Structure formats: C-alpha cells, structure tokens
Amino acid sequence: MIILLSLFYFFYFAIVGVYVIFMPKTLVSLGYSAQDIGIVFSATPLIRFILPMFFIKGIKINSKIFNIALIALLIGAISFYFFIYNFYLLLFSDIMLGIGLSIVIPYIETLSLTNIGKEHYGRVRLFGSLGFVLVALLLVRILVDEKMVLNFLISLAFITVVVSYFLVMLFDKEDNKRGEKISIESSPFRDYKFWLGLTLMQVSFGSFYNFFTIYETAHKISMQITIYLWSFGVLAEIVMLYFQGELLKKNLLVLLQITLFITAFRWVLVFLFPENIPILYFSQSLHAFSFALFHSAAISYLYELYTNKQLAQQFFLGFTYGLGGLIGSLLSGFIYENYPEYLFLSSAIIAFTAFISVTLYKKEKEKLLDKKFMTC
Numbered sequence: 001m002i003i004l005l006s007l008f009y010f011f012y013f014a015i016v017g018v019y020v021i022f023m024p025k026t027l028v029s030l031g032y033s034a035q036d037i038g039i040v041f042s043a044t045p046l047i048r049f050i051l052p053m054f055f056i057k058g059i060k061i062n063s064k065i066f067n068i069a070l071i072a073l074l075i076g077a078i079s080f081y082f083f084i085y086n087f088y089l090l091l092f093s094d095i096m097l098g099i100g101l102s103i104v105i106p107y108i109e110t111l112s113l114t115n116i117g118k119e120h121y122g123r124v125r126l127f128g129s130l131g132f133v134l135v136a137l138l139l140v141r142i143l144v145d146e147k148m149v150l151n152f153l154i155s156l157a158f159i160t161v162v163v164s165y166f167l168v169m170l171f172d173k174e175d176n177k178r179g180e181k182i183s184i185e186s187s188p189f190r191d192y193k194f195w196l197g198l199t200l201m202q203v204s205f206g207s208f209y210n211f212f213t214i215y216e217t218a219h220k221i222s223m224q225i226t227i228y229l230w231s232f233g234v235l236a237e238i239v240m241l242y243f244q245g246e247l248l249k250k251n252l253l254v255l256l257q258i259t260l261f262i263t264a265f266r267w268v269l270v271f272l273f274p275e276n277i278p279i280l281y282f283s284q285s286l287h288a289f290s291f292a293l294f295h296s297a298a299i300s301y302l303y304e305l306y307t308n309k310q311l312a313q314q315f316f317l318g319f320t321y322g323l324g325g326l327i328g329s330l331l332s333g334f335i336y337e338n339y340p341e342y343l344f345l346s347s348a349i350i351a352f353t354a355f356i357s358v359t360l361y362k363k364e365k366e367k368l369l370d371k372k373f374m375t376c
C-alpha cells in the first residue's frame with residue numbers, strides 16, 4: 001500500500017513539474033503570446049474550482065468516476081502531442097488534463113488518510129515533493145525541445161494512470177456508492193470563514209509562485225542563488241512532511257493558525273529583506289510550515305470534519321488551488337505591474353487576513369461546543 005501510494009505521489013507531481021516548469025517555455029518557443037499562455041494556464045485552476053459544483057449537484061465520487069478521470073488525464077497528455085500547434089485544440093488538451101489531475105488527487109488523498117492515517121501521510125506525500133524537485137533539477141538539460149517535453153509528459157501520465165488504477169482496485173475498500181451529495185448540515189458554505197481562510201492562504205502565494213524569481217533577480221540576487229532558494233524551500237518541505245506525524249496529533253485548527261501566521265511573517269521578511277541572502281534562506285525554510293504542515297493539517301481537518309470526505313477534498317482543491325490560485329495569479333500580476341515594491345507586503349496582508357478568518361471560525365466552533373456542553 002505504502003509503496004503504491006509513494007509511487008503515485010512521485011509520478012503525479014513529476015507530471016505537475018513537467019507541466020509547470022517546462023510547458024510555458026515550450027509554448028513560448030512555439031510562438032504563443034503571453035496572453036495565449038495565460039489563458040491556457042488559467043484553465044486548470046478554473047477546472048479545479050468548477051468541478052466540485054458538479055459533484056455537489058449529485059454526481060457521485062466513486063471508483064467509476066475516478067477511472068474516467070484517469071482516462072481524461074491520459075487523453076489530455078497524449079492529445080498535447082497532436083494539438084500543441086493549435087491554440088483551441090491545445091486548450092482542449094489542457095482542460096482534459098486539468099479534469100484528470102483535479103479528480104484524481106483528492107480521491108487518492110482520501111484513500112491515503114483512510115488507509116495509512118494522518119500521522120503517516122507526510123512520509124508518503126514527501127515522494128511527491130521529490131518527484132517535483134527531481135524534474136526541476138535533473139531534467140532541466142534533457143527537456144530542451146517540445147518533443148522531449150511531450151514525451152516525458154505522456155510517459156509520466158501513463159505510469160501515473162497504471163499505478164492509480166491498481167492502487168484503487170486493490171485498496172479502495174469503501175462501497176462505490178459512498179459518494180453522495182453533500183448534506184446541508186455539513187455544507188462548506190456554512191463554514192465560510194474557514195474556507196475563506198484556506199482560499200486567502202493560496203491567494204497570498206500568487207506573488208511567490210508567479211514572481212519570486214523575477215522579484216529576487218530584480219533585487220540583484222543571481223539566478224543561480226534563486227534556484228538554490230527554490231530548492232531549499234522544497235527540501236524544508238520534505239523534512240517537515242517526514243517529521244510532521246506527531247504534530248498532526250495536536251489540535252489541527254491551532255496548527256492551521258500557526259502556519260497562517262508564520263506565512264504572513266515569511267512574506268514580511270521577503271518584503272523587508274529582498275537582498276539579504278541569509279534571511280531569504282530562512283524565509284524559504286518556513287515553506288515547511290507554509291506548504292507542508294498547512295496542507296497536511298488542512299486535509300486532515302477536512303477529513304475529520306465532513307462525512308463526505310472525498311467531496312471535502314475536492315472542495316479544498318477547488319477553492320484553494322483553484323479559485324485561490326487564479327485570484328492570486330491575477331492579483332499579483334496587477335500589483336507587480338503597478339506597485340512592485342509592495343508585492344510581498346500585499347501577500348503578508350492577505351495571509352494575515354486568512355489567519356484572522358480561521359481564528360474567527362475557531363472561536364465560533366468553540367462557542368458551539370460550549371453550548372452543547374451546557375445543554376448536556
């Protein structure tokens with residue numbers, strides 16, 4: 001079980017690495033404009049945001065839907081090879097890939113938490129980080145033209161589909177009929193302060209994911225040092241994923257508050273000291289909290305909070321990495337274009353607002369528990 005899950009995360013995030021790191025450069029080399037590329041890459045977060053709405057309307061999340069998602073993932077990857085020279089056909093390929101990736105990951109996340117528990121989740125999930133960083137470091141000199149990039153994308157997609165199929169076939173012990181429409185009493189819309197906090201957290205990352213390299217090189221940090229900073233952040237993430245098991249036994253809402261506050265502090269450091277290399281390394285070490293611990297605590301809390309666990313993970317992916325990612329990308333682009341010096345200050349304010357939102361949600365939950373206790 002652990003070996004199959006580790007293989008899944010490794011190859012799934014290797015796909016993400018090829019897609020995120022090498023595909024934009026490939027499209028530029030083929031003559032696509034920045035606007036075209038922006039439209040293509042906005043399709044995936046939009047898909048992530050829209051998909052949960054279909055499931056809440058009654059489509060069941062079960063192994064049949066999962067297998068359809070695997071087919072969509074494979075079709076999307078293969079069709080890139082034939083459609084990459086036509087914008088509209090390329091957009092179709094991107095949407096198919098986005099549908100596959102967006103359904104597969106929350107399903108496997110739920111499977112992981114069900115079968116190995118939140119305490120052991122990180123030691124399996126860290127293979128995803130390894131897959132991503134190995135793609136960045138080892139393939140940078142190999143993937144030099146579009147054919148090589150597409151060959152790797154298709155190969156990784158095929159391996160991911162095979163591993164995923166056997167993983168679900170062998171270890172998904174729950175009834176296929178478990179995926180039902182989410183009930184009103186457990187609706188995410190009731191817990192809007194919590195979901196707002198999760199979404200704003202990802203909005204704050206827009207500056208980092210889209211402009212950290214540009215921002216630092218503009219402040220006279222060399223490209224080589226900037227790459228080391230990225231790699232150091234991933235290393236910190238892997239260390240946290242390996243050792244976070246004991247932390248996840250604690251109060252998950254408190255952990256989320258801590259990670260949100262630390263993230264706001266992290267962006268303040270980047271804002272105040274954009275040319276100070278030791279402080280930048282320290283700020284990158286905080287990625288262990290901003291991403292690794294935040295992600296694990298969030299999905300673990302959702303797993304405990306909602307009965308429909310897979311739909312909860314689908315909403316997490318849709319609202320945070322989907323809507324939050326889209327807004328963060330657009331907002332950071334606007335801020336960097338007009339007020340570049342305040343880019344990471346804005347991220348700090350957004351992350352701190354996320355902290356306040358989750359804190360308010362936690363207080364509401366505590367009041368409800370007090371009322372239930374008094375009633376008893």
